Amino acid sequence: NAGVTQTPKFQVLKTGQSMTLQCAQDMNHNSMYWYRQDPGMGLRLIYYSASEGTTDKGEVPNGYNVSRLNKREFSLRLESAAPSQTSVYFCASAWGGNYEQYFGPGTRLTVT
Amino acid sequence: GENVEQHPSTLSVQEGDSAVIKCTYSDSASNYFPWYKQELGKGPQLIIDIRSNVGEKKDQRIAVTLNKTAKHFSLHITETQPEDSAVYFCAANTGNQFYFGTGTSLTVIP
Numbered sequence: 001n002a003g004v005t006q007t008p009k010f011q012v013l014k015t016g017q018s019m020t021l022q023c024a025q026d027m028n029h030n031s032m033y034w035y036r037q038d039p040g041m042g043l044r045l046i047y048y049s050a051s052e053g054t055t056d057k058g059e060v061p062n063g064y065n066v067s068r069l070n071k072r073e074f075s076l077r078l079e080s081a082a083p084s085q086t087s088v089y090f091c092a093s094a095w096g097g098n099y100e101q102y103f104g105p106g107t108r109l110t111v112t
Numbered sequence: 113g114e115n116v117e118q119h120p121s122t123l124s125v126q127e128g129d130s131a132v133i134k135c136t137y138s139d140s141a142s143n144y145f146p147w148y149k150q151e152l153g154k155g156p157q158l159i160i161d162i163r164s165n166v167g168e169k170k171d172q173r174i175a176v177t178l179n180k181t182a183k184h185f186s187l188h189i190t191e192t193q194p195e196d197s198a199v200y201f202c203a204a205n206t207g208n209q210f211y212f213g214t215g216t217s218l219t220v221i222p
Contacts, residue, residue, distance in 0.1 A: 097208035098144035103155030
C-alpha cells in the first residue's frame with residue numbers, strides 16, 4: 001500500500017517550458033488535491049477534484065491545468081513555466097471534503 | 113474566501129515542557145480543523161483533527177481546542193520530546209477546500 005505517490009521528485013525547467021506532474025493514490029479516495037508550498041506561505045490550493053470526472057479551481061489556479069484521469073490519478077500541468085512557479089508541489093487525497101488528507105512526498109520544481 | 117492565521121511562526125521549548133500553537137479563522141462556515149506535522153523533506157501528516165460540533169479532543173500528549181464563537185483553535189503538545197521538532201500547520205475546511213496557516217517551526221531542546 002504505497003499511499004500517495006508523486007513523480008518526479010525534482011525538476012528544473014527553463015522559462016516557457018511545459019511539464020506535467022503526476023500523482024496517484026491507492027486508497028480508493030474520492031477527492032484529490034494539488035497544493036504549492038512556498039516559504040512563509042503555508043500550503044495553497046491550486047486545483048482539486050472532489051470526485052472522478054470533476055475538477056475545480058482553488059486559491060491559486062492561474063498558470064496551471066489539471067486532469068483527473070481516473071479515480072486513482074490526478075495530474076497537474078504547467079503549460080508555460082514561469083520563475084514564479086518555482087515551489088514545492090504536493091498532491092493529496094481524501095475520502096471527501098472534510099476528511100483527513102493524505103499527502104504525497106512532494107515535487108521540488110525550479111524554473112530558471 | 114477563508115483566512116487562517118497561525119502564531120507563533122517559530123517556537124522553542126525545553127524537552128518536557130508544553131508547546132501551544134494558535135490559529136484563527138474567518139469563515140464561520142468552516143467545520144473541520146486538522147493539524148498537520150511536516151518533517152524536513154516530507155509531506156504533511158495529520159496528527160489530530162477536530163470538527164465544529166466538538167470543543168476539545170485529546171490523543172495522548174496532543175490536544176486540540178476549538179472556540180467557534182471566537183473562531184480560534186489551538187494545538188497543545190505536553191511533555192515535548194526532541195522528535196516533536198518539526199513544522200506544524202493548522203487548516204480550516206469549508207466545503208471541499210482547505211485553507212492552511214503559514215506554519216510554526218517547533219524546536220524541542222534536549
